[in-house]
Amino acid sequence: MKVIILHGDDTQKSYARLRIFIDVAKERSWEVNYIDESAQSFEEILSASSLFGNERFFILKDVKKLGKKEYLWLNKRQEDLSGTLIIYNEGPLNAATVKNFSIGTKVEEYKLPVLLWNFLDNLLPGKGEFCVRSLHKILEKQPVEFVFSLISKHIRDIYWAKVDAASAGFPFWKINKLKSQASKFDVLSLQKLISVLSAIDIDVKTSKADLISELDLVLLKHLE
Incomplete structure (x- = not known):
């Protein structure tokens, strides 16, 4: 076989x-x-x-x-x-x-490009403008829908690592990395960000929003 x-x-x-x-x-x-x-x-x-x-x-x-x-x-x-x-x-x-x-x-x-990894690692308070610039570089080669799915998943993983890391089931190295990133957020901020991303997902699927514009706004507003 x-x-x-x-x-x-x-x-x-x-x-x-x-x-x-x-x-x-x-x-x-x-x-x-x-x-x-x-x-x-x-x-x-x-x-x-x-x-x-x-x-x-x-x-x-x-x-x-x-x-x-x-x-x-x-x-x-x-x-x-x-x-x-x-x-x-x-x-x-x-x-x-x-x-x-x-x-x-x-x-x-199949590994993500280094630029994408760097972008996800920098989803942090105070990094909004940097993330917007990085996002547009990434979108030159990657579809926005794919990048959006990565952002949403990564934010959920950060939240999981903050509230209940033991149940996440991630490798040790990933847990430590997520915990470090999670320490820069409070729980309420992460919950709000997850909620906003979920709302954007619905709006885009019903043709009520432009995904790139929405991501720009989210990064600038929630990572200011």
Whole structure:
């Protein structure tokens, strides 16, 4: 069995890659199986024979479904199993998780550009004008909808790290980074910012607002 891991901070590119795999599988009439949606165990799904004798194609989006037992079983049986298994994770996987897979596993990591990372790290009070300038540089190469989704997710992560970091489930390094950023905000400010971003999302989807203009205003007003 061929095992491929797709992960990374650039979820737009990793998901686009997943869609390519799915489209190719369907074009070739492969049997596509979504492991997350099945009531069967991981081992049962991968061991089952194809109903029509077609090539089998498996997708797992929740890597947390795999425990020590599943990893050991997969690594032991991988050469004997047929088909392709795609492990898709919305975000980066830590090194320890990746090491659970066999050496023959193909890993594709999609990282955000440095400029985008720097922008997200500088979403801080007092950085409004800097963030607006950075935003417009980023928008020269990235779609505004994607950047907006990153901003919204990052602000939610900052809030989570501030109010209940223990339950976030993020890697240690990420928790520390988010906590440092969260320390510059008070809880009420983060709650208000999340609410404003949610309202913008609704307005843009109903064609009541221009997303770039709204982001400029949010950054200048809430990070002044």
